[in-house]
Amino acid sequence: MSGTGTHDQTIARLGDLLASRTGQILTEARRWRIETSLRPLLRARGLPSLDALLVALDADPDGMLTRQAIDAMLNHESSFFRDHAVFEAIEHQVLPRIRDQAREKVLRIWSAGCSTGQEAYSLAMMIRRMGDMWDGWRIHILGTDVSELSIATARRGCYAQMDMQRGLPVNDLLRWFRPLGEDWQIAEEIRAMVTFQADNLLDTSRVSGLFDLILCRNLLFYFPEDKRRLAQDQLARHARPGTFLVLGAGEMLAGGNNAFTNCRELSCIYIAERPIAANGVISRLAG
Structure with missing residues (x-):
């Protein structure tokens, strides 16, 4: 240079x-x-x-x-329960469908582009809030982001007062956080549900296994179309038939990739309909 x-x-x-x-x-x-x-x-x-x-x-x-x-x-914008309508759909429609269709009591969720961790922790709090619906289940939530500094923040689980005032319900604040100096520390019970690692969405070789629910919100539009296709392929590698994929409001999937087709039911939420490894189909549910 x-x-x-x-x-x-x-x-x-x-x-x-x-x-x-x-x-x-x-x-x-x-x-x-x-x-x-x-x-x-x-x-x-x-x-x-x-x-x-x-x-x-x-x-x-x-x-x-x-x-x-x-x-x-990089854009590190994040907040707890960002876009409440999406979390309402996940809680009341997506997760119950996953539970009803599961063959074993294991729930795997991937927050891709998790930034400083609020989305992943929001999912963990939501699941705990759902009570005995998930009793006896093994729950694994993975958060990945290309930013090593963001991942370090996520692992600490410590947030400023300003973060507490952006989307976090008061009941969740009182139940799952404790004051730590001028900041707030999330409860160990919630932190234990989530694993964070630094990863580029264009190369997810370090991400293992298949997931029941994948969130990749407000990230794909930062990629040019060829890289967006590659990112979509990486997401698809970790989906199984019935896997739900959640994108950001207004985000569009790259064209020219027959792994993705449209269906209308829930805004910005997609579902894998057949094996992705065989160049399967992801259907968009947009209402």
């Missing part, structure tokens, strides 16, 4: 770095986020400009600074 070039070229090259390491792209309309998101890192590292950052990244392309820069450019 070089410290020369126009501001726009510098922004473009940083965007290229993000794309090459994560597969995610920022459209021209979103590229303003690059400079804004990197300002705290510049201050922390005592770097005067983005050009100086590029020089430093070139000197150690696989070092901590590069990981921090990529992490800063």
